[in-house]
Amino acid sequence: MLDVDGTSIVADPGPFTDSNGLGWSPDDKIFYFTDSRANLIYAYDYDDGKLANRRLFVDAIALGESRTSYCDGFWGGSKIVRFSPTGSIDLEVLFPTVLNVTSCAFGGANNDQLYVTSAHCKASGEEERQTEFPNSGHVFVVDVSDIARGVVRHKFGP
Incomplete structure (x- = not known):
C-alpha cells in the first residue's frame, strides 16, 4: 500500500502470481484484489487503510471460465x-470482435458510462488473429445508465 506521505508497506505478502485489479464494495468495508494469472479475486475486510481476513471471493475457473x-x-x-x-x-x-479485454472504468457526467479498453492481438503474441478480432486494441463506451453507476472515490492525497 502506498500512503499519501510516500511511504509504502506490503499489505499481504501472498503468494500471488500477477497483482492486477482492485476495488471496494459500495460501503468501503470490503477491498477486492485480483490475482490475474491464478484467476482469483480475494476479498478483505477494510477499515481505515487496514486489511484483514483475506478470503476467496471468486474462483473464475470454478465458475467455468477458461484457464487462459x-x-x-x-x-x-x-x-x-x-x-x-x-x-x-x-x-x-x-x-x-475483441480478443483481449483489458480493463474498464466508469466515467461520464453521471458516472454511468463504462469505458472498456482492449489490447491488440499482437500484445498476446497472436497478431495473426487480428483479422478474426478486428476491434482488438480499441476503447469502447458502454451506456450502463439503466443497470449500473460508478461510485466517486476519495481523492488520493491532500
Missing part, C-alpha cells in the same frame, strides 16, 4: 463480467 482468461478484464475472454456480492456472475458484456 484472466478476470482483471477477462483477457482472452472477449467480455467484462460483473460479480454479485456473493461472488456469482450477474452480468456479462460481450465484445465478440
Whole structure:
C-alpha cells in the first residue's frame, strides 16, 4: 500500500502470481484484489487503510471460465463480467470482435458510462488473429445508465 506521505508497506505478502485489479464494495468495508494469472479475486475486510481476513471471493475457473482468461478484464475472454456480492456472475458484456479485454472504468457526467479498453492481438503474441478480432486494441463506451453507476472515490492525497 502506498500512503499519501510516500511511504509504502506490503499489505499481504501472498503468494500471488500477477497483482492486477482492485476495488471496494459500495460501503468501503470490503477491498477486492485480483490475482490475474491464478484467476482469483480475494476479498478483505477494510477499515481505515487496514486489511484483514483475506478470503476467496471468486474462483473464475470454478465458475467455468477458461484457464487462459484472466478476470482483471477477462483477457482472452472477449467480455467484462460483473460479480454479485456473493461472488456469482450477474452480468456479462460481450465484445465478440475483441480478443483481449483489458480493463474498464466508469466515467461520464453521471458516472454511468463504462469505458472498456482492449489490447491488440499482437500484445498476446497472436497478431495473426487480428483479422478474426478486428476491434482488438480499441476503447469502447458502454451506456450502463439503466443497470449500473460508478461510485466517486476519495481523492488520493491532500
